[in-house]
Amino acid sequence: MGDVTPRRPALRAADGTWLGPVAGLAALVVAVLGVLYADAGQPGAVDARIGAAVYGARPSPSRQVALVIDYLGEPVGAAALVAAIVTGCLLLRRLRAAVVVVGGAGAAVVTATLLKHVVGRTINGGHLSFPSGHTAFLTALALLAALLATGRLGLGRTAGALFVLAAALVAGAAMGWAQVALGAHYPTDVLGGWCTALAVAPATAWLVDTVADAGRR
Numbered sequence: 001m002g003d004v005t006p007r008r009p010a011l012r013a014a015d016g017t018w019l020g021p022v023a024g025l026a027a028l029v030v031a032v033l034g035v036l037y038a039d040a041g042q043p044g045a046v047d048a049r050i051g052a053a054v055y056g057a058r059p060s061p062s063r064q065v066a067l068v069i070d071y072l073g074e075p076v077g078a079a080a081l082v083a084a085i086v087t088g089c090l091l092l093r094r095l096r097a098a099v100v101v102v103g104g105a106g107a108a109v110v111t112a113t114l115l116k117h118v119v120g121r122t123i124n125g126g127h128l129s130f131p132s133g134h135t136a137f138l139t140a141l142a143l144l145a146a147l148l149a150t151g152r153l154g155l156g157r158t159a160g161a162l163f164v165l166a167a168a169l170v171a172g173a174a175m176g177w178a179q180v181a182l183g184a185h186y187p188t189d190v191l192g193g194w195c196t197a198l199a200v201a202p203a204t205a206w207l208v209d210t211v212a213d214a215g216r217r
Contacts, residue, residue: 018161019202026198030115030131033192037130039120047186054180054187062181069178073134078105085145096212097148101141104204108140108197109133115196123186131192132185135175139197142171144205168198 037044043051071077082105089098116128123129146167150160176190185193 018157019206022165023199023202026195029195030192030199033188033195034115034119034130037119037121037188041122041126043186044188047188050187051180054177055183066178066181069174070134070182070184073137073175078137081141085141089148092152094148096208099212100148100205100208101144103208104144104201105137105141107204108136108200111200112136112193112196115192121186121189123189124183129185130189131196132176132179132189133193134179134184135172135190135193136196136200138175139168139172139194140201143168143197143201147202147205168194172197 072081082102085101086098089095089101112131112133115131116133119128119130121128121130143164146164150163153163155163172190172194176185176187176194179185179190180187
């Protein structure tokens with residue numbers, strides 16, 4: 001239970017100070033894309049160009065890879081990923097970290113789902129598509145896991161920030177590619193999902209820190 005002390009904050013990496021501007025910029029991108037593609041039912045010019053190069057992977061190793069990555073965002077695969085990370089946190093007696101992982105990943109998915117109904121963009125015959133919930137989930141999970149790992153790895157401010165952003169970028173790019181390749185989302189849906197995670201996950205970690213520290217005081 002030592003993880004609920006003020007000396008074990010979720011935003012330990014680089015003191016979390018750099019995450020504020022990143023989250024703000026990400027939220028702005030989501031808002032702009034949401035306005036641009038509100039109630040749209042077809043790809044934009046950028047979507048068409050990128051989608052033409054990625055979409056429609058035939059039965060091949062690349063399509064199988066896309067299906068495997070996509071599964072990580074499905075309920076069973078996502079639950080398994082979260083459970084594995086939470087188990088690791090609890091084994092390391094990082095209770096606050098476990099709460100951050102569950103809360104941050106869940107908040108990203110809930111936010112993406114709500115935004116889909118607000119924006120109303122559709123794909124494949126009426127399925128709500130903006131932003132990509134799969135991309136938001138995997139990005140948020142990778143970001144939070146990397147954020148929590150920086151403290152144990154003893155990374156400094158710059159190295160910690162680069163590590164966290166790299167993890168979020170790799171996870172978001174992998175899931176984003178899979179979603180576009182499988183025709184489940186437009187490329188701008190993927191960007192919206194990635195930015196949703198960058199905005200929501202740090203905010204969740206900050207909220208958990210604030211509540212936990214207030215409780216200690």
